[in-house]
Amino acid sequence: MRTSKPIMTRLALLLTSLTAAFAIPATTSIGCTGTIGGATGEGAGSGAGTGVGGNGGAGGGISEEGLREMFETTVEPKMLVCDACHMEGGSSGYEFMKKPVYDTVKSKGGLVIKDYEKSRFLTHSVSTGPHTGTNIDTIDGLPEAMTAWLKAEADAMEEPVPNPEIPLVGPFDVRTSGALSSVRFDPYLGASYEGISIVFQASLSGDALTLANVRVHGTQELGVQWKGVKVQTFAGDTGTNIPGGLHDNFAVTVLPGEAKDFDPANVVINGYEEGTKIGFFFTDILPLDGASGATDCADLTTFTTGAQGPIQMNCATAACHGNSNTSAGDVMDLSDLAADAAAGCRVIRARLLLSDPPNSQIFINSDPAAQGATHPFKFNGDAAAFDAFRTAVLPWVQAEAAAPAP
Numbered sequence: 121m122r123t124s125k126p127i128m129t130r131l132a133l134l135l136t137s138l139t140a141a142f143a144i145p146a147t148t149s150i151g152c153t154g155t156i157g158g159a160t161g162e163g164a165g166s167g168a169g170t171g172v173g174g175n176g177g178a179g180g181g182i183s184e185e186g187l188r189e190m191f192e193t194t195v196e197p198k199m200l201v202c203d204a205c206h207m208e209g210g211s212s213g214y215e216f217m218k219k220p221v222y223d224t225v226k227s228k229g230g231l232v233i234k235d236y237e238k239s240r241f242l243t244h245s246v247s248t249g250p251h252t253g254t255n256i257d258t259i260d261g262l263p264e265a266m267t268a269w270l271k272a273e274a275d276a277m278e279e280p281v282p283n284p285e286i287p288l289v290g291p292f293d294v295r296t297s298g299a300l301s302s303v304r305f306d307p308y309l310g311a312s313y314e315g316i317s318i319v320f321q322a323s324l325s326g327d328a329l330t331l332a333n334v335r336v337h338g339t340q341e342l343g344v345q346w347k348g349v350k351v352q353t354f355a356g357d358t359g360t361n362i363p364g365g366l367h368d369n370f371a372v373t374v375l376p377g378e379a380k381d382f383d384p385a386n387v388v389i390n391g392y393e394e395g396t397k398i399g400f401f402f403t404d405i406l407p408l409d410g411a412s413g414a415t416d417c418a419d420l421t422t423f424t425t426g427a428q429g430p431i432q433m434n435c436a437t438a439a440c441h442g443n444s445n446t447s448a449g450d451v452m453d454l455s456d457l458a459a460d461a462a463a464g465c466r467v468i469r470a471r472l473l474l475s476d477p478p479n480s481q482i483f484i485n486s487d488p489a490a491q492g493a494t495h496p497f498k499f500n501g502d503a504a505a506f507d508a509f510r511t512a513v514l515p516w517v518q519a520e521a522a523a524p525a526p
Contacts, residue, residue: 181272181275181276182272182276183276184276187269187272187273187276188222190268190272191221191222191225192221192222194265194268194269195262195265195266195269196221196222198259198260198261198262198265199217199259199262201254202216202217202253202254203217205253205500205501210501214495214496214497214498216228216231227293228496230448230496232270232273232274233274234274234277235274236267236270236271236273236274240448240496241256241266241270242263242266242267242270243440243443244497248438253500287309287401287402287403287404287405288308288352288359288399288400288401288402289303289305289308289309289399289400289402290303290308290352290354290359290397290398290399290400290401291352291354291359291397291398292397292398292399293395293397294322294329294396294397294398295322296322296324296394297322297323298321298323299321299484299490300319300320300321300484300485300490300495301319301320301321301322302317302318302319302451303317303318303319304317304451305317305318305344309405312342313344314339314342315339315341315342315451316336316337316338316339316343316344316407317336317337318334318335318336318337319333319334319335319336319337320332320333320334320335320387321333321484324392324394327390327392327393328388328389328392329388329389329392329398330386330387330388330389331351331386331387331389333381333385333386333473333479334381334382334385334386334387335379335380335381335382335385336372336374336379336380336382337374337378337379337451337470337471338374338375338376338377338408338413338470339377339451339453340376340412340414340453340467341409342407342408342409343373343374343376343377343407343408343409343410343413344373344374344405344406344407344408345372345373345374345405345406345408346371346372346403346404346405347402347403347404347405348367348368348369348370348371348402348403348404349367349368349370349400349401349402349403350362350365350367350368350400350401350402350403351367351387351389351398351399351400351401352398352399352400352401353392353397353398354396354397354398354399355396359399359401361401362387362389362390363390364388366384366387367382367383367384367387368403370383373408374408375408375410375411375413375414376408376409376410376411376413376414377412377414377466377467377470378413378414378415379470379471412466414467414469414470415466415469415470416462416465416466417462417465417466417469417520418519418520418523418524419516419519419520419523420461420462420465422515422516422519423461423465424461424465426512426513426515426516427468427512427513427515427516427517428457428461428464428465429512430508430509430512430513431454431457431464431468431482431513432457432458434486434497434499434509435454435482435497436454436455436457436458436464440497441453441454441455442454442455442457443455452467452468452471453467454467454468468482469520472517472520472521474517474520474521475521477514477518477521478510478514482513482517483510483513483514486498486499486506486509487506488500488501488502488503488506489503
């Protein structure tokens, strides 16, 4: 985990480098809130959830070394039953038990978070959740040890900084396997951006890193507006703009319930060294609330007769997207899917890739065969169950793709 500097020191250092890079007077206000670091981002999870967001440094309480020791002595020994499914090469494909386990768990979105009671360990892997393996609450002493450690990690994270100066989402690690990556804005820009995320698929060919199908998602309650975005690579805490700057003047408004693609939709970073962090620096950015901009589904009948049931069963559970109080629900809230199919359909439609339906997020993020995707639910490694889900849902996605543009 990257060691965080005191928050004002980090802001001052980055503001100095950005001032030099963009010739911005040091007293100029450059958009809305932003920090380096923050709480763990939502993994693809969601897609949620977290994607590949950064981890916060110690803000108080136990030291990082103490937190590692606490996990390795009180939590990890009780988690050995998880190995069969979640070790490297395990049956589920969600390898949070890959050694060293502490580092792997900390790198997964949605597990170690500031709002620790929403950790997927405590909402997904329990008897009341969708997890089908051995649940945490059935192992003697593990719920208490897990909760105590997660709370200690949360206490050590820095609190969000009110009105920070730098509108930067990043720096964060990049997974170059081609799996879907999802980075939430709120760990970097504060709670006023809660659940807003940027998603892409990163792949490396030689020294050229391509971020494909870059898209920004609002939530049902929040959207975002910006003017210009500079993609940066980072040496330590110092960001450098990539040459070319195809998105320097890209301005867009994403209303609540909407998703908008970058234009152009792909970002290419030449001369990339694997392991280098990247980030998105927004020239000016604001969160939006108000009326929803979500697009109605074109074929609600196909959705309700073929897709709604499997989505309700596999995605809209109380421990995942069916609960607005979970980290997954922050990103994609399906809590009203059963009562309001049209509203739920709009929410899911924003996650479709209409230009390539089989590669929509709802498929590539939950495919047991997808390497590197951080979504915690991959049908428990059951390829046949996933194939049945995709077979049932894909005709609706294809119908939406074939419909005239709204």
